[in-house]
Amino acid sequence: MLVLLPPSEGKASSGRGAPLKLETLSLPGLTEARAAILEELVELCAGDEEKAREVLGLSEGLRGEIAKNTELRTAGARPAGQIYTGVLYDALDLASLDAAAKKRAARSLLVFSGLWGAVRVTDRIPSYRCSMGVKLPGLGALGAHWRAPMASVLTEAAGDGLVLDLRSSAYAAAWKPKGEVAGRTATVRVLHAPTRKVVSHFNKATKGRMVRSLLSAGIAPTDPAELVEALRGLGYEVEAEAPAKAGAAWTLDVLVDEVH
Template sequence: MLVLLPPSEGKASSGRGAPLKLESLSLPALTEARETVLGELVELCAGDEDKAREVLGLSEGLRGEVAKNAELRTAGARPAGEIYTGVLYDALDLATLDPAARRRAARSLLVFSGLWGAVRVTDRIPSYRCSMGVRLPGLGALGAFWRAPMAAALPEAAGDGLVLDLRSAAYATAWKPKGEVAGRTATVRVLHAPTRKVVSHFNKATKGRIVRSLLSAGTAPSGPAELVEALRELGYEVEAQAPAKAGQAWVMDVLVEEIH
């Protein structure tokens, strides 16, 4: 099982670990593209601070993120699972998983990123600010930039098992499963059970809990249909829509009573 996650806008500090080593990151086929984006981002942020803040969509209160990006090559690095914070990652709470579940997380979780393309939670990265929606001056929209490198790297990462796609729309632009990979991919919507309306804040928390439940239970569904049954056994109310034709992903609705 491969689980595709969005990153978080907020991130923990880099800490005092050894600096980034691009060649040590998972999915080595992305190394050249990572170097390109990293170089563009560092150059942008080491120059005109106001321009960098505008490009990155940062408020005045986040001005310090520009200086942080300028030092990415020398900043301390930590496991990505410690860098990413926010609602989904709070609910996932990797640090409190038992050892077996943490090993499963290391194998199965892949976090998409405007800067790195995608990383495993064990990959050591510095704290940064660069969303997939950013248009860097020399590269254009990052979602479009990453499509070719990701198309080369992700099918191998997906292997021959289930792909559980929990990414937000901006990060889904970087790679869309195709062909037989799409047929074993499941996307998830979180709906308020009484109204069938999509929820926002609770959407992220629910997705984090779903991943935690699967990792903790050691469940390894081989495809979307098996995932539906596994989630129901774990106590989730799930409705699933099989694709209308080949080459499309399954759509799963997880129904929740709470929306806060």
Template sequence: MLVLLPPSEGKAASGRGAPLKPESLSLPGLTAAREAALAELVDLCTGDEDKAREVLGLSEGLRGEVAKNAELRTSGTRPAGEIYTGVLYDALDLASLDAAARRRAAASLLVFSGLWGAVRVTDEIPSYRLSMGVRLPGLGALSRHWRAPMAQVLPEAAGGGPVLDLRSAAYAAAWKPKGEVAARTATVRVLHAPTRKVVSHFNKATKGRIVRSLLTAGIAPKDPGELVEALRDLGYEVEAAAPTGAGAAWALDVLVDEVH
């Protein structure tokens, strides 16, 4: 099973690992697109700081993120699973998983990124700031920049099993599963059970807990139907709708009582 995750807006500081080697990251078919995005971002952030903040959508309080981006080629690195923080990743809590669950995480989790396209949690990257909704001066909209290389690389990465898509809309725009991959993809909404309204903060926490539950249980469903049953066995209340036409994905609603 492949699990597609959004990144976190905030990130941990860069680590003490060797500087970034784009060619060493997973999914080497994305290397050229990564190099192009990296070059554009570093060039932007080594120039006019106010322009960079405007392009990146950063407040005055986040001015330091521009300097951080300017040093991406020389900054230390750490595993992506340690770089990404926030509600979903706190609930997932990769660091506390046992060795077997960490191996499953390394093999199955793919974090989407405006800068890297997608990385595995074991890929060594520096801390950065670049959301998928940004339009870089030379590349334009990042979601569009990533569509062609993603379309070449992601179907192979998906393998033959189910794809659990937990991305937000901005990151889903970079790659939409098609054909038979779409038919074995399941998207997830988290709804407040009594009202059937989409929840916000608890949405991310629930998605993190779902992934953690699957990893710790060692469940390897063969298709979305088995995934639904596995989630129910793990105690989640799930309503599932199978695809209704070509190119459609499964739609899973996870119902929760808390709406923090």
């Protein structure tokens, strides 16, 4: 099972660990694309601060993030699972998983990123600010920049098992499962049970808890149909239908009573 996660906008501090080593990150087929973005991002943020703020889409209050980006090559690096914070990662709570579940997380979880493309939660990265929606002056839109290298790398990473895609739309644009891989891919919507409306804040928390439940139980479904049964067995209310045509992803609706 491969679980695709969005990053968090907010991130923990880099800490005092050894600095980034691009060549040690998982999915080495993405190294060249990572290096190109890293070089332009550092140069951008070391230059005209106002231009960098505009390109990165940062508010005045987040101006300090620009200085952080200038130090990406020298700042301490920590496991990505410790860098990413926010509602989904709070609910997932990797640090409190038992040893076996942590090993499953290391194998199964991939966090998508505008800067790194995708990393495993054990990959050591510095804290940074660069969303997938950024359009760099030289490289252009990051979503488009990532499509070519990810096409082969992510298809290989998906192997022959289930792909549970929990990414937001901006990050989903960087790699879209196709053909046979798409047929064993499941996306998830979190709906308010009484109204069938998509929820916002509780959406991320539910997805984090759902992944935690699967990891803790040691359940690794091999296809979307098995995932539906596994989630129901774990106490989730799930509605799903097989897609009408082969090679199309499944959409699972997880129903919740809370919406905040």
